[in-house]
Amino acid sequence: MERFTISLDESLARQFDELIKNRGYLNRSEAVRDMLREQLETRRIRSAEAPYCIASLSYVYNHHERDLAARLTSQQHAQHQLNLSTMHVHLNHDDCLETVILRGPTAEVRAFSDSIIAERGVRHGQLNLIPVSLDVEEHDHGVHSHLHSHPNT
Template sequence: MQRLTISLDDELADAFDELIRQRGYANRSEAVRDLLRRELGERDLGTGAAKHCVAVLSYVFDHHERQLSSRLTDMQHDHHDLAIATMHAHISHEDCVETVILRGATEQIKAFAQGVIAETGVRHGQVQLIPIEEAMPAAQKWRRR
């Protein structure tokens, strides 16, 4: 492990300490490590260096939209290698919310998420990508050992 020393003006240091307190970090070092991991992950996702990821896709849709529920389910079945879990909840008479956990090749996950969000009747959608080193399912890792 390497030790780094940085200098911050008082105002920035105070704001950082407040962020640490609000987020519940044990110390400055863990907060800095977390910020760096997040920034490097976002950089890798933006440049295409992150070949694999896990993702959370959440969207609100009109369940009265003709065949939309069926189309969304079909999309997940067509990408069963990416979609590993789904949660569905009713939020009003018209609207449902679904959250899909995805794992696989980053570009495939992005394309799948954009396809879902672009469906007629999907009112809001957002995907959060988290880079990982490989896309191998946990069950396969255990068998490999």
């Protein structure tokens, strides 16, 4: 573990302490570590240093919109190699929320997500990307191999 010291003016220190209290951190160190990880992941994703990711894509749509549900399902089937799971929630008589868990090449995950969010009738689309390393591993418990995702640190 490496230690370093930072200096903050009183106002910024007070605001930081309020932020970490509201988020449930036990101390400043935990909060700073998480903030650094978040910034490093964001930089990796933006600079294409994260070739693979796991992601959650969430969006709201009106299921009465002409053929929208069928178009969304068709897009998911067309990119089935990226889709791990989809959760569908009925919000009211008209609107649905879907969250799709994705894994694969970051550029492909982003392109797929952009195409879903751009569909006419989709609202409130949000993509959350997490950089990972992907490894195909053989195990003694079977004759098959499978993919392991390791979040980058």
